[in-house]
Amino acid sequence: MTTHDEENEEFRDSLATVDSKGKRVWVYPKKPNGRYYNYRKILSYFLLALLFVLPWLEWKGQPLFLLNILERKFILFGFYFPPQDFFLFVIGMLIFIVFIALFTVIYGRLFCGWICPQTIFMEMVFRRIEYFIEGDATAQIRLNKSSWTIEKWLKKGIKHLIFFMISVAIANTFLAYIIGKKAVLQLITEPILLHINGFIAMIIFSLVFYGVFAFLREQVCTTICPYGRLQGVLLDTKSLAVYYDFVRGEPRGKIRKNAPSDEVVKGDCIDCNLCVKVCPTGIDIRNGIQLECVNCTACMDACDEVMEKIDRPKGLIRIDSYQSITNDQHSKINNRSIAYSVVLVILIALEAFLLMTRSEVEVLILKTPGTLFYEAYNNRISNMYNYQLTNKTDEILNLEFRCSNMNQVEFEFIGSKPETIKQGQTEGVLLIKIPKELMDERKINLKIDVLVDEKVIDQVKTTFIGPIK
Secondary structure (H helix, E strand, O other): OOOOOOOOOHHHHHHOOOOOOOEEEEEEEEEOOHHHHHHHHHHHHHHHHHHHHHHOOOOOOEEEEEEEOOOOEEEEEOOOEHHHHHHHHHHHHHHHHHHHHHHHHEEEEEEEHOOHHHHHHHHHHHHHEEEEEEEHHHHHHHHHOOOOOOOHHHHHHHHHHHHHHHHHHHHHHHHHHHHHHHHHHHHHHHHHHHHHHHHHHHHHHHHHHHHHHHHHHHHHHHHHHHHHHHHHHHHOOOEEEEEHHHHHHHHOOOOOOOOOOOOOOOOOOOOOHHHHHHOOOOOHHHOOOOOOOOOOOOOHHHHHHHHOOOOOOOOEEEOHHHHHHHOOOOOOHHHHHHHHHHHHHHHHHHHHHHHOOOOOOOEEEEEEOOOOEEEHHHHHHEEEEEEEEOOOOOOOOEEEEEOOOOOOOEEEEEEEOOOOOOOEEEEEEEEEEEHHHOOOEEEEEEEEEEEEEEEEEEEEEEEEOOOOO
């Protein structure tokens, strides 16, 4: 069996985008084309539409999606999550991390090439604009090496102006997720001096996105993003990834029509280098799996096109596992995938249980600091408390308090009775009064039921202090 040249590992000692002197090598990928690229375009434009539309949608007068860190207000698909529900986000992040780990163990770095916003924006938005204005890779190289003519100034100026305008649109979209669409619309339509902090934030976001997509580009994937480095510990020989079938492809070489009979039989790879030319990170996939590879499948499309022209089977570069290529054996199930799956199922079940049992209203009652009990009229002992009501629904609720473990407990609210606001918090002060003859201990634990229309929606525990008998 033909084996891959595993001794030639020099490529692993350097980056394809950095030369021997440490200077950056600018990548000019050839415009990809093929069925996988078409699939990616469909998925990418769907995800882009979702990204740009979600923060502008509303449900019952509230944003459908909001991550307002500044005001600690989070709304996911119409459901309000106050800071008290932060533990749900923690579990959700754990689920996401475990899912990514499990996905990588089985399917490799497919997330990077098909779902990651960095890749989608770079390859499906900014790069396509660049192809439209400056042409394919060869035309871009020729333009960059040429002197500064009016044509070059126009092309470069128009390209970077469009890049910055798109970056502004992305920045405003991200701000809409954080501060809400109303605040963003005010920022756009009202004088800058009225929203100077928001304007500065928008400019900073815009410059960051512009810098990433106009200059950093693939460096984000190859040197900044930590996910690529996780491949080393997550992938094994059974994991799926974009692989070059070296068994079938080696030894590579050009096709010769009148080759002598004693010439070594060549593999299917004709060494056309198209797989390298279309790679957005500048690597040669034939060297084996590399952390720079984002599994975008552009090399697969390029190779399939060549195989079709020379009348050889497609799939010389394909999504497969190392084990399958070498031994023609493949299994998606191994001990690690089983372990990750079990942990993932447990976390999802826990998250689902907590979401289903989450109360619509959360009540906090704490004794007012620095206050003591006092004897009120009718021989009653009174304590003062501060209460906080967190309404997670989009309705205004009138609440009632009732003690479930002691009779004759009276609640007196200072000011108006507790009324919640939609998806927000209200605070107030109340007095709890208990007949003196029922105070058989200095400290009594009270269980207070919170009711809406005679239905218990929450229960709060607090302590009541009285005189020493």
